[in-house]
Amino acid sequence: MAKLDFSPIADTTRRAEIVALLRRAILTGQLEPGQKLNELRISEQMRVSRAPLREAMRELVQEGILTSIPYAGTFVIDVTAKDIVDAYSLNQVLDEFAIEQTWPQRDQRFFDELDRRHEAVKQATRALDTTRQIETALQLHGLIYEWADNSVLLETWQRLTSRLQMYFALHQRARNEPVPAEDVHETYVTLLKGSDMHAAQRHAREHIDLDFEELLSYARGLEKRASKN
Amino acid sequence: MAKLDFSPIADTTRRAEIVALLRRAILTGQLEPGQKLNELRISEQMRVSRAPLREAMRELVQEGILTSIPYAGTFVIDVTAKDIVDAYSLNQVLDEFAIEQTWPQRDQRFFDELDRRHEAVKQATRALDTTRQIETALQLHGLIYEWADNSVLLETWQRLTSRLQMYFALHQRARNEPVPAEDVHETYVTLLKGSDMHAAQRHAREHIDLDFEELLSYARGLEKRASKN
DNA sequence: TCTTGTTAGATTGTCGACAATCTGCTTGTC
């Protein structure tokens, strides 16, 4: 009998689809930080009753990208400069750990997948698709977490990713500039294929810092604007 | 005008109360790993409709202590030896980071709170209240996370804590022995008050390892039993 | 005997309506 691995079939609940829709809207910045989500309006737009919508929102609240105040409403989280600093400093620590855990497990499949994701980033960059560029870059970065073989670490990373993607999307949207054409991930990929783990860890830390500076200045701008209101 | 800090009033939605009830039941081991949560039965017992119950369950799924399969049901997560290893290794990394972040912020209020929580552990130990002992020990441990002033880190810790508390409760329940009478946290507290940060970090790592060994052997036992079925 | 189709029961997913709560406006009083 031929050995064939079937992947689990897709979740076909409205709830799951709503979660995906809402998450996408938030992470791409279509729903802005602080914005209130009106249950009736959204449920009518999606042609869905409020029950699955509310359950979906509850999930996203736990995921950390929505926040809920009883009898007042559910809102997209606000983004402060401190949030970004917090997320990034934690990300640095987790990166180091993930690389350490992944290091001895690297094999050909890992390298292939690394190249594949790297290629996806380059393609999105060439296509000037900023949203997809952010998405693919985070997926490239997430490989070390998937390979670390630590479910709790992976969950943590995925939660963090949501925020990071949201921050980057906001930033991109705000400055509205063409994306950088040069490939900033080349060194990262090369180091992950190499034999010097500490160098890879060091680079992860520094590389992150790079985009981080820009993000931060954007966030500080946000706060200045907010304080004027 | 006298300066007075009012704490936010309690959430008075059924959903929030259900979350608290269910979480407690799971973390104390009253609901066993793998057990299915029948919505109708629970909603009748709680005298609540299924809507808020389901929303509560969705939250706990995202919190990582329940798992849900569409049209099949929602279950308490299974605990494997690997889960425990994963949680602990991540905990070690986070501990180091939390101590580092907290270190420069330590002040008298920190030391007072540290003593207060330490005292709570000792009291629970004297009272032979194992559940409360686990709870207070984790709260003592969590102080460095609250003081680190990093909201994402704190969230991550709280998610991790849920699992740790569950693991410990299961362990305690299984061996059903009297709790250790001697005070294992004395050194930890002393080091956190001292001036050698690296010593504190080192101890956190080693101290965790201690209880860890016992937990692990328990988990391995669990898996042997499971594989026989 | 093994496989496949059918069916009944139980359980989860979804819906529309009602209750509780909040917000902003209006009104009345000083």
Added chain:
DNA sequence: GACAAGCAGATTGTCGACAATCTAACAAGA
């Protein structure tokens, strides 16, 4: 004009009922 009380509209929280799906038992056929 300032302020408090109260009302109306909108929105969230909760409920009970129905629809969709799964499970397990049973029957029919190879």
